[in-house]
Structures are given as C-alpha cells and as structure tokens.
Amino acid sequence: MKRKRKSSEIILAALTWTAAAATIGILLYLVVFILIKGIPYLTPSLFSFTYTSDNVSLTPALVSTVVITALSLVIAVPLGIFAAIYLCEYARRGNRAVALIRMTCETLAGIPSIIFGLFGLLFFVGALGWGFSVLSGACTLAVMILPLVMRTAEEAILAVPDIWREGAFGLGAGRLRTVFRIVLPAAAPGILAGIILAVGRIVGETAALLYTAGTVAQIPTTPMQSARTLSVHMYALSSEGLHSDQGYATAVVLLVVVILINALSAGIARRCGAKK
Amino acid sequence: MNCFEIKDLHLYYGAFHALKNVSLDIAAKNITAFIGPSGCGKSTFLKTLNRMNDLVEGCVIKGSVQLDGEDIYGGIDLSRLRRRVGMVFQKPNPFPMSVYDNIAFGPRTHGVRKRYELDAIVEGALKDAAIWDEVKDRLKSPALGLSGGQQQRLCIARALAVAPEVLLLDEPTSALDPISTGKIEELLLALRDKYSIIIVTHNMQQAARISDTTVFFLLGEIIEYGETETLFARPANKRTEAYITGRFG
Numbered sequence: 001m002k003r004k005r006k007s008s009e010i011i012l013a014a015l016t017w018t019a020a021a022a023t024i025g026i027l028l029y030l031v032v033f034i035l036i037k038g039i040p041y042l043t044p045s046l047f048s049f050t051y052t053s054d055n056v057s058l059t060p061a062l063v064s065t066v067v068i069t070a071l072s073l074v075i076a077v078p079l080g081i082f083a084a085i086y087l088c089e090y091a092r093r094g095n096r097a098v099a100l101i102r103m104t105c106e107t108l109a110g111i112p113s114i115i116f117g118l119f120g121l122l123f124f125v126g127a128l129g130w131g132f133s134v135l136s137g138a139c140t141l142a143v144m145i146l147p148l149v150m151r152t153a154e155e156a157i158l159a160v161p162d163i164w165r166e167g168a169f170g171l172g173a174g175r176l177r178t179v180f181r182i183v184l185p186a187a188a189p190g191i192l193a194g195i196i197l198a199v200g201r202i203v204g205e206t207a208a209l210l211y212t213a214g215t216v217a218q219i220p221t222t223p224m225q226s227a228r229t230l231s232v233h234m235y236a237l238s239s240e241g242l243h244s245d246q247g248y249a250t251a252v253v254l255l256v257v258v259i260l261i262n263a264l265s266a267g268i269a270r271r272c273g274a275k276k
Numbered sequence: 277m278n279c280f281e282i283k284d285l286h287l288y289y290g291a292f293h294a295l296k297n298v299s300l301d302i303a304a305k306n307i308t309a310f311i312g313p314s315g316c317g318k319s320t321f322l323k324t325l326n327r328m329n330d331l332v333e334g335c336v337i338k339g340s341v342q343l344d345g346e347d348i349y350g351g352i353d354l355s356r357l358r359r360r361v362g363m364v365f366q367k368p369n370p371f372p373m374s375v376y377d378n379i380a381f382g383p384r385t386h387g388v389r390k391r392y393e394l395d396a397i398v399e400g401a402l403k404d405a406a407i408w409d410e411v412k413d414r415l416k417s418p419a420l421g422l423s424g425g426q427q428q429r430l431c432i433a434r435a436l437a438v439a440p441e442v443l444l445l446d447e448p449t450s451a452l453d454p455i456s457t458g459k460i461e462e463l464l465l466a467l468r469d470k471y472s473i474i475i476v477t478h479n480m481q482q483a484a485r486i487s488d489t490t491v492f493f494l495l496g497e498i499i500e501y502g503e504t505e506t507l508f509a510r511p512a513n514k515r516t517e518a519y520i521t522g523r524f525g
C-alpha cells in the first residue's frame with residue numbers, strides 16, 4: 001500500500017514537472033527563436049520614418065497600431081462601461097432583456113475574429129462605404145472587444161460590495177453619485193485590467209484588420225485611409241516572402257510591445273491586490 | 277415630542293407579509309431600542325424610516341410614517357429625508373477612500389464645497405463620534421486600515437457629518453469585540469441629547485443599558501413597548517417575558 005502510493009506520487013510529480021518544463025520550454029524556444037532570427041535585422045532602416053518596399057520600415061505600422069488601438073478603445077470602452085453600469089446598477093435584477101444581453105455578449109466573445117472581419121467588410125467597408133480604412137478597422141475591432149470590455153467591467157462592478165452602495169444611499173446620495181463616486185472608483189482596477197486585455201487582443205489581431213483596414217504601410221493622415229498594424233505588417237512581410245527576416249525583426253518589436261502590456265496589467269493587478 | 281409617528285404600517289416583500297399593522301410613536305432626543313428574535317422584522321422596520329426599502333424590488337408599504345408631522349412616503353425629497361435620518365449598518369462599511377473623504381462624502385453630496393467648511397465639519401463629526409484623537413494624524417490614510425471598532429465609529433461620524441436629526445443603527449456592535457462595543461455604547465449615550473437615536477439590537481443587556489424606550493418585535497408585529505426599565509422589570513406580555521428571560525428566540 002505504502003509503496004504503491006509512493007510510486008504514484010513519483011509518477012504524478014514527474015508528470016507535473018514534465019508539463020511545467022514543456023510549457024516553459026516551448027515559451028523559451030519561441031522567444032529565443034524569434035530573438036535570434038529577428039534581432040540581427042533590427043537595423044535603423046527598419047525604423048525609418050517612411051516605408052519603402054526597400055527598407056520595409058515598421059515605424060508607420062507602429063504608429064498605426066497606436067492610432068487604431070486608441071480609436072478602438074475610444075469607441076468600445078465608454079460603450080462597454082456604460083452598458084455594464086446599466087446592466088448592474090440600473091436594470092432591474094432578473095430582467096429578461098438583461099439576461100438576453102448577457103447571453104449575446106458571451107456568444108460574441110467566443111466568435112473567431114475573422115468573422116468580425118467579414119462583418120466589418122460587409123458593414124463598415126461596404127454598406128457604410130468607408131472603404132479599407134483606419135476607421136473601418138477601428139470600428140470592427142471595437143465591436144470585437146466590446147463584449148470583453150463589457151464583461152470585465154460588469155464583473156468588476158458586481159464585485160463592489162453592496163454595503164458601500166447602501167452607505168452612499170443612506171447619506172442621501174443618488175444613484176448617479178453613488179455610481180460615479182463609489183462604485184466606479186472601486187471597480188476601476190478590474191475595468192482597467194479588462195481594457196488591457198482588450199489592447200492585447202487588438203495588438204495581436206490580423207484577420208479582422210486585413211478585411212477592414214487594408215494593408216497600406218504608410219502613416220495614415222486621415223481616418224479614412226488604409227493602414228496596417230504591426231501584426232498585419234509582420235503577416236505581410238512573412239507571407240510575401242521577400243523580407244521574412246524583417247518579419248522576424250517586427251516580431252521582436254511586437255513581442256516587446258506585448259510584454260510591456262502584460263507587465264502593465266500585472267502591475268495594475270498587484271496594485272489593486274495591495275489595496276484590498 | 278415625537279420624531280416619528282407610525283400608523284398602521286404594513287410591509288410586504290412580494291407575498292411575504294413582513295410587518296403587520298405596526299403603530300408606534302418614537303420620542304425625539306431619546307434612545308429607542310428594537311429587540312426581538314432574528315427575522316422578526318427589526319431591520320425591515322428600521323429601513324422603512326429612511327426608505328432604504330425603496331431599493332428592494334417587490335417591496336410594498338402601506339400605512340403612514342410621519343417625520344415631524346411630514347409623511348415620508350408622500351412627495352418628500354429622498355435625499356433630504358436621508359440627510360435628516362442617518363443610518364449606520366451592521367457591518368462597518370467605510371468607503372475605500374481616506375478617513376477625511378469618508379466623512380466629507382455626505383456634506384459634499386449636499387453641496388458643501390468650500391475646503392474650510394469641510395475641514396470644520398470633518399473635525400466636528402470625528403470629535404462627536406469620539407474618534408478624533410485616534411485618527412487626527414491619519415486623515416489622509418485609507419479608512420479601511422482602521423480597526424473594526426474604529427471603522428464603526430467612523431461610520432457614525434460619517435452619518436453625523438450631514439447633521440441628521442435621527443440616527444438609525446442596525447445592530448451596530450454585533451460585529452465588534454466587547455471593548456469596541458462599550459465605546460460605541462458610551463458614544464450613543466453622549467449623543468442622546470442631540471439626536472434621536474433608534475438602535476436595533478439582539479443583545480438585551482445592551483438595550484437595557486442604553487435605551488430609554490424598548491420595543492419588542494415578534495414575527496413582524498410589535499408585541500409590547502414602553503419605558504425600558506419597566507419593560508425589563510415587569511413585562512406586560514407573556515411572550516415579552518419569555519423573550520427577555522431567554523426562554524425563546
């Protein structure tokens with residue numbers, strides 16, 4: 001009996017270690033692979049201000065990434081937060097419409113991004129006539145991240161204890177003041193964490209953008225121009241095959257951006273953990 | 277003089293008849309204690325006095341509740357009602373902000389903006405709640421860093437900061453240790469000349485120690501009420517006697 005338990009324990013430990021080693025190994029391999037392949041090509045010309053088919057500069061893509069991300073957030077974040085506030089604070093609990101909205105939201109969150117791309121192509125690019133543009137891309141991404149922003153905001157708002165709401169009402173504060181002075185500040189770290197997740201999705205997105213923002217590699221001067229983000233840039237370089245090395249270099253930059261975003265979200269998570 | 281006059285009050289949570297034909301006059305500048313076994317409707321009744329039941333869906337109220345002769349279920353301004361009738365809850369609930377901002381929340385809600393006015397109100401409220409000496413050096417630090425007993429006195433200070441006439445307290449010491457409880461009881465006795473205090477407690481010694489009038493609830497009805505000493509010494513009703521001698525509940 002004792003021996004048997006011991007051997008099963010050893011097997012379990014071995015499995016655990018293998019799994020852990022595999023996870024770390026794959027991640028390390030991936031990162032090291034990208035770094036080795038990419039770093040040698042991180043040349044100044046890759047960062048020149050304008051793109052030519054010669055230097056395949058990623059600077060315009062970096063700028064476009066920031067612009068598209070910002071624009072998507074400007075659209076999706078207020079919508080998502082206000083929707084969450086409505087669902088949690090104003091809608092009557094057990095309301096049918098609320099249940100429907102929640103279900104829709106969960107379904108939307110599970111849809112592959114290329115479907116959103118197709119929708120953007122049909123609706124923003126086609127029906128609204130915005131063409132391949134920053135605006136079409138940002139709107140498509142906004143639709144894509146809306147469920148994520150809304151769900152995380154909802155969870156953060158629901159996690160705010162009712163005793164604080166009662167305390168505020170008990171002092172004569174109305175619902176609006178209670179929401180803006182008590183509930184939202186308390187929910188802010190959770191909401192922010194959701195926004196950062198959304199940024200991560202935007203930065204990593206290609207499928208939905210190929211169909212909507214197009215692949216022009218210059219810095220857009222109006223929202224109606226086509227532009228490519230870093231991910232799309234990398235995809236284009238790799239798939240065209242002429243500049244795969246620069247594609248790896250772009251991957252390095254993308255990796256750095258993603259790591260920065262993760263560090264930021266970890267920092268925020270730690271700060272809100274410390275507060276409680 | 278009475279602060280509250282309640283007549284023929286019925287309260288329903290959906291189909292559940294939680295308060296049955298409650299009529300009661302509550303004296304001003306006195307401590308009134310509500311006692312009774314848990315689930316008998318003490319909190320529910322307390323919450324009808326500042327209309328916190330409005331937040332409960334499916335809650336229906338019939339009858340009249342008058343505050344200084346004004347029907348609070350008529351066209352009264354809710355915010356003003358809750359300024360006049362403050363509330364302290366069972367579990368200390370300071371907001372996740374500084375001590376100062378906690379106390380200033382109420383006055384700011386009611387339009388006080390000037391820094392020096394707020395400073396004076398905060399200091400006054402904290403002194404009234406006998407917690408000034410403990411927090412005067414940490415007004416800017418988070419209120420959630422205080423001990424449980426301090427948090428509850430802070431909540432009392434927060435309620436006092438809007439200069440209420442009535443203070444409702446729902447088992448304010450049930451989550452506290454005996455020393456903190458003692459401090460709060462002392463505090464309530466000190467506040468008794470300035471405010472009408474209504475306290476729910478299921479600690480009968482507490483009711484006997486601090487209240488002038490005691491009201492005994494059972495299953496949503498008032499069984500008996502009167503001067504605390506009399507009620508505890510010579511209860512008129514058999515069920516009151518059974519409860520205060522610990523034979524049920």
Ligand SMILES: Nc1ncnc2c1ncn2[C@@H]1O[C@H](COP(=O)(O)OP(=O)(O)O)[C@@H](O)[C@H]1O
Nearest residue numbers: 289292294313314315316317318319320321332
């Ligand atoms: N929001 C609510 N919805 C439905 N029933 C409730 C609600 N709040 C309280 N009750 C019921 O009303 C009765 C009185 O509750 P309460 O006033 O909290 O009692 P007490 O404070 O005396 O312990 C209990 O039976 C309780 O289950």
Ligand SMILES: [Mg+2]
Nearest residue numbers: 318319320446
């Ligand atoms: Mg209660």
